[in-house]
Amino acid sequence: MTAVGIIGLGNMGRGMALTLKGAGFAVTGYDASEATRAALAVAGIAIADGIGAVVAAADTIILSLPTAEIVARVVEGDDGILAHARAGTVIADTSTSHPETSRRLAGLLKARGMGFVDAPVSGGPKGAATGTMTMVIGADDDDLARVLPVLERMSAKRVHVGGVGAGNVAKIVNNLLCAAHLLTAAEALRIADAAGVDAFRLLDGLNAGSGRSGITQVNVPNWILNGAFDSGFTMQLMRKDVRLAAQLIGELGLALPMAADTARIWAESAGSIADPEDFNRIVELQLGPISKT
Secondary structure, three states: OOEEEEEOOOHHHHHHHHHHHHOOOEEEEEOOOHHHHHHHHHOOOEEOOOHHHHHHHOOEEEEOOOOHHHHHHHHHOOOOOHHHOOOOOEEEEOOOOOHHHHHHHHHHHHOOOOEEEEOOEEOHHHHHHHOOEEEEEEOOHHHHHHHHHHHHHHEEEEEEEEOOOHHHHHHHHHHHHHHHHHHHHHHHHHHHHHHOOOHHHHHHHHHOOOOOOHHHHHHHHHHHOOOOOOOOOEHHHHHHHHHHHHHHHHHOOOOOHHHHHHHHHHHHHHHOOOOOOEHHHHHHHHHOOOOOO
16 A cells, blocks of 8 residues: 655544545654644554655655645745655645645656645545545646545545646635635525525525525535534635635636625625634624524
C-alpha cells in the first residue's frame, strides 16, 4: 500500500487520516496545533514532528488546510515541502484554494520532480470520516493516475474538471452557488411563513419541482429547520470561500450582480453572526433565530 502523509488534521484532515488508515494505508500526519496532533496520536495515527518528516515518510501527501496562503506557506516556506523535496512524490491539495496559487505551486514542485493535484472536497467532516466525499479535480493525467488509488479510498465521487487549478475553479463556483442558495432558500421560507404555508410541506413541494437544490434537499431539513446547525462548516470558512469567488470574478473582469449581492450579504453578516457559528445560520438574517426543536 502507498504511504500517505496528511498535513492539516482539523475536522476534514482528521477524517481523511482515519479513513485511509482504516483502508490499510500507512498514514503519517502533521498539524501546526500540538493539541490536534495529540488527539490524532490517541486515535492511532502516526504523528510526524514536522513537514520534513511527512515528506520523508510518504509517496502521496494530502493537504487539508484553511486558506490558499497557508497552502503556499506549507509548500514553499522555509521548512516546507519544497525544502524537503523528494522526486516522485505527488501532492494532493484538498483545500479550497485559489487556482493561480495551485498553478504556481505545481510549477515549483514539477521543477523538483514532484506532482501536484488540486482536489477540493465537498461532504463535510462526515464525508471525510466515511470516505464518501465528492472531489472536483484539477490535474495532469499522469499525476492523477499516480494519486488516484488514494483519492478513491477517500471519496465516493471524483470529477476530473481539467488541468491544475480547474478543481479550485469548480469548487469556488460550487460554494458560491451554495452561499447564494442558502440566501434564496431563506427568502423562500420567509414567503411561506408570511403566506401561512407550513415550511416542511413547502419543502416537499420545492424538492419535487425544478426549484430544488442541494440546500433545500440537504441543508434545510438536516441542519436548519430542526435547529441543529452542526454541519461542521463555519461561517468563517464560507465567508472565505465567497471572498475567493469575488476575487476570481474580479480577476476575470466579469460583472455579475447576483454574485456581487451574495458576496456583500455574506460579508455584512459578520456584524451579526460570529465566525465560529455554523454556516447555515446565514438564513437567520431572514428568518430570525432558530432554536433546536
